[in-house]
Amino acid sequence: MASVFEYAPAPESRSIVDIAPSYGLFIDGEFVDAADGKVFKTVSPSTEEALSEIAQAGAEDVDRAVKAARKAFEKWSALPGSERAKYLFRIARIIQERSRELAVLETLDNGKPIKETRDADLPLVAAHFFYYAGWADKLGHAGFGANPQPLGVAGQVIPWNFPLLMLAWKIAPALATGNTVVLKPAETTPLSALFFADICRQAGLPKGVVNILPGYGDTGAAVVAHPDVNKVAFTGSTAVGKEIARTVAGTRKKVTLELGGKGANIVFDDAPIDQAVEGIVNGIFFNQGQVCCAGSRLLVQESIQDELLDSLKRRLSTLRLGDPLDKNTDIGAINSAEQLSRITSLVELGEAEGAERWSPECELPSSGYWFAPTLFTKVTQAHTVARDEIFGPVLSVLTFRTPDEAVAKANNTPYGLSAGVWTEKGSRILAVANKLRAGVIWSNTFNKFDPASPFGGYKESGFGREGGRHGLEAYLDV
Amino acid sequence: MSDKSQKTERAERLSVFKTYKLYVGGKFPRSESGRVYEVTDSKGNWLANAPLSSRKDARDAVVAARKAFGVWSGATAYNRGQILYRVAEMLEGRRDQFVREVADAEGLSPAKAKSNAAKAAAVVDATIDRWVWYAGWTDKIAQVVGGGNPVAGPYFNLSSPEPTGVVAVLAPQESSFLGLVSVVAPVIATGNTAVVVASEKSPLPALSLAEVLATSDLPGGVVNVLSGRTAEIAAPLAAHQDVNAIDLAGADDVLAKELEIAAADNLKRVLRPQPVDEAGWSATPGLDRMTAFLETKTVWHPTGSLGVSGSSY
Numbered sequence A: 001m002a003s004v005f006e007y008a009p010a011p012e013s014r015s016i017v018d019i020a021p022s023y024g025l026f027i028d029g030e031f032v033d034a035a036d037g038k039v040f041k042t043v044s045p046s047t048e049e050a051l052s053e054i055a056q057a058g059a060e061d062v063d064r065a066v067k068a069a070r071k072a073f074e075k076w077s078a079l080p081g082s083e084r085a086k087y088l089f090r091i092a093r094i095i096q097e098r099s100r101e102l103a104v105l106e107t108l109d110n111g112k113p114i115k116e117t118r119d120a121d122l123p124l125v126a127a128h129f130f131y132y133a134g135w136a137d138k139l140g141h142a143g144f145g146a147n148p149q150p151l152g153v154a155g156q157v158i159p160w161n162f163p164l165l166m167l168a169w170k171i172a173p174a175l176a177t178g179n180t181v182v183l184k185p186a187e188t189t190p191l192s193a194l195f196f197a198d199i200c201r202q203a204g205l206p207k208g209v210v211n212i213l214p215g216y217g218d219t220g221a222a223v224v225a226h227p228d229v230n231k232v233a234f235t236g237s238t239a240v241g242k243e244i245a246r247t248v249a250g251t252r253k254k255v256t257l258e259l260g261g262k263g264a265n266i267v268f269d270d271a272p273i274d275q276a277v278e279g280i281v282n283g284i285f286f287n288q289g290q291v292c293c294a295g296s297r298l299l300v301q302e303s304i305q306d307e308l309l310d311s312l313k314r315r316l317s318t319l320r321l322g323d324p325l326d327k328n329t330d331i332g333a334i335n336s337a338e339q340l341s342r343i344t345s346l347v348e349l350g351e352a353e354g355a356e357r358w359s360p361e362c363e364l365p366s367s368g369y370w371f372a373p374t375l376f377t378k379v380t381q382a383h384t385v386a387r388d389e390i391f392g393p394v395l396s397v398l399t400f401r402t403p404d405e406a407v408a409k410a411n412n413t414p415y416g417l418s419a420g421v422w423t424e425k426g427s428r429i430l431a432v433a434n435k436l437r438a439g440v441i442w443s444n445t446f447n448k449f450d451p452a453s454p455f456g457g458y459k460e461s462g463f464g465r466e467g468g469r470h471g472l473e474a475y476l477d478v
Numbered sequence B: 001m002s003d004k005s006q007k008t009e010r011a012e013r014l015s016v017f018k019t020y021k022l023y024v025g026g027k028f029p030r031s032e033s034g035r036v037y038e039v040t041d042s043k044g045n046w047l048a049n050a051p052l053s054s055r056k057d058a059r060d061a062v063v064a065a066r067k068a069f070g071v072w073s074g075a076t077a078y079n080r081g082q083i084l085y086r087v088a089e090m091l092e093g094r095r096d097q098f099v100r101e102v103a104d105a106e107g108l109s110p111a112k113a114k115s116n117a118a119k120a121a122a123v124v125d126a127t128i129d130r131w132v133w134y135a136g137w138t139d140k141i142a143q144v145v146g147g148g149n150p151v152a153g154p155y156f157n158l159s160s161p162e163p164t165g166v167v168a169v170l171a172p173q174e175s176s177f178l179g180l181v182s183v184v185a186p187v188i189a190t191g192n193t194a195v196v197v198a199s200e201k202s203p204l205p206a207l208s209l210a211e212v213l214a215t216s217d218l219p220g221g222v223v224n225v226l227s228g229r230t231a232e233i234a235a236p237l238a239a240h241q242d243v244n245a246i247d248l249a250g251a252d253d254v255l256a257k258e259l260e261i262a263a264a265d266n267l268k269r270v271l272r273p274q275p276v277d278e279a280g281w282s283a284t285p286g287l288d289r290m291t292a293f294l295e296t297k298t299v300w301h302p303t304g305s306l307g308v309s310g311s312s313y
Helices: A059-078 A081-097 A099-110 A114-135 A163-176 A191-203 A217-225 A238-248 A273-289 A302-316 A337-352 A403-411 A426-435 B055-074 B077-093 B095-106 B119-135 B141-145 B178-189 B204-214 B230-239 B253-266 B278-282
Strands: A025-027 A030-032 A039-043 A050-055 A153-157 A180-184 A210-212 A231-235 A254-258 A264-267 A297-301 A356-358 A374-377 A394-400 A418-422 A440-443 B036-040 B046-051 B147-149 B155-163 B166-170 B193-197 B223-226 B245-247 B269-271 B294-302
Touching: A025 A059, A050 A191, A059 A153, A059 A180, A059 A210, A059 A217, A081 A099, A081 A114, A081 A163, A081 A191, A099 A114, A099 A163, A099 A191, A114 A163, A114 A273, A153 A163, A153 A217, A163 A180, A163 A191, A163 A231, A180 A217, A191 A210, A217 A231, A217 A238, A231 A238, A238 A254, A238 B253, A264 A273, A264 A403, A273 A302, A273 A394, A273 A418, A297 A302, A297 A403, A302 A374, A302 A394, A337 A356, A337 A394, A394 A403, A403 A426, A418 A426, A426 A440, A426 B294, B046 B204, B055 B155, B055 B166, B055 B193, B055 B223, B055 B230, B077 B095, B077 B119, B077 B178, B077 B204, B095 B119, B095 B204, B119 B178, B141 B155, B141 B294, B166 B178, B166 B230, B178 B193, B178 B204, B178 B278, B193 B230, B204 B223, B230 B245, B230 B253
Parallel strands: A153 A180, A153 A231, A180 A210, A231 A254, A264 A297, A264 A418, A297 A394, A374 A394, A418 A440, A440 B294, B166 B193, B166 B245, B193 B223, B245 B269
Antiparallel strands: A025 A030, A025 A210, A039 A050, A356 A374, B036 B046, B147 B155, B155 B294
């Protein structure tokens, strides 16, 4: 299907962000080289351009950062909550001031469209710091007793799909509750965390309260295993989450894990079709489907399958894929060559297993990592594309006849992070939402986030909640 | 049971022994393994032969607990509270029996009332009161840990706690009744179902508690009680893919670590053992033992209102 309109390009200027040719580790308030001098390059996934060279933290650097955080903990935790609050408010304000710069930076390093970094990531990042800033001097009212205490040094490992937002989810509640942090950003998206280090400097945050250690999985493993880390927070794959759970076994470390998902988006025959289509598109193509709570399984009531799929395909044909810095772009680049090959092989497996693959006509740029929006029909529950998390722009469509069948199919996975319910019938929304084993249920909407709302999974999607009053518990001795 | 060894003038009448059995799915089976082990009182006198549960008993108990989960988690909190309170009523009626069993198990003499402050009786009273405390929580915990969230947008969302599922509970070793009830009641008060491994040395109060549960309107399978070697029964429970959480109260540090590693395979919620003495079990509990086995579900819905700006859609 040809696109309805041709748009002139509307690129955001990248001159607003000044990326240095190299960055060090951020330890005890200073940028320093890795002890063993190791570096790696971070690449723009849309062009494969090397953006910068980043110091790669090893075990020795982890130890140094934990020591700095431990030392800083004494004073930071002893500060009156009202003073910690002011630091967090400062950070929140500086993020707002620099949000255009950070949005461009995030788009360059991650490959997601500027429309999303500008309108979703950055506003939420600032909102998280504002939200938790206000908690810092009100912890006695949070329901964990009169004077809940911080845990100490928090070791935090975050993924590449929402680099700055996941940093905010981790750092804001940790600092508000009086902990200090050692955070490892993902190896493909370290830049916004290093820019955040500069924001900490501008805010006058005491040295050692926040330490940033870019690196690969082994760096993260060293952070998690460090004996002087009191709290581990991880967002990422279920496989790594299990490894972390084994690592912390038998220790006193408190741990929260936000892991994978295979969210069901359930559309009943009385759903508003146009709104549902928008929700389905948002559910799986937001951030190229690289979202743990993505609605990657569409469960559609059999009687409206044809109508819904027609609408959906028509809508997908209008999605614009290309330069992430173009303000008209809906679908950006896949984050890395590695992730692209994972998506590609799972999709090929889907075809080989007999599911029917469809994509809109879509020209992919010649350089960079790209994958066209993809839809699988004739999918059964046994198909790999209906069971495994693909973490890409790939939607599997299944059908159901009764609400009970919809619930049974939705719950038939080891995951339990998110689900969507589309129906005009209020009682059905409540009844179905009640039976779904998932931490977040979006009714007649999808992929909504807010710092005041707890987020997290059931079953193998991990444990603990981030956001809201619940998000404080992970960082308090309760 | 201790009175069977007492030689009295009325010795012509032999007392009737009880065969202690497991409690699985609302029924009282023997261990499928046919094994038993000797349970003695604190002085080493024989009290009874308790079932020595096997891995198969543990798996059967998980099946029963899973089957009961839908009914129990789906019951209203009010109904669960009523049933838990009914358990307390039954416990009160059997108070003397439990005083005897706790006295035997823990060497707390009920007879030396003045010198020993009637310790066993005090433990049983505290246990019954603990059960009543949790009975009252069933319809309040959601109000305390759930709530509505003020999101910045035309949506409302509500967070509510939900039971995590089947919980394996390793009851504390030293506190055979108060400790036991302190770990079992919070699990089921919140709508989970439980597979309980009784204190290895002193399982009799747990097995008798099962008789109380069976006559208290509690659906079969909500609580399943196994006796035997804690390490032997706990291993298959920690590794079981249909167990959602495990309370390691009754495990020592070495066993607890092993079990926590096994539990990572399906990311079970783990409550690590905390050092608690009898005095600790007497303290009024916080919410931790309930929240450890609760999930938070947040449900979003559009409101159609864009707030004070006056616009809407």
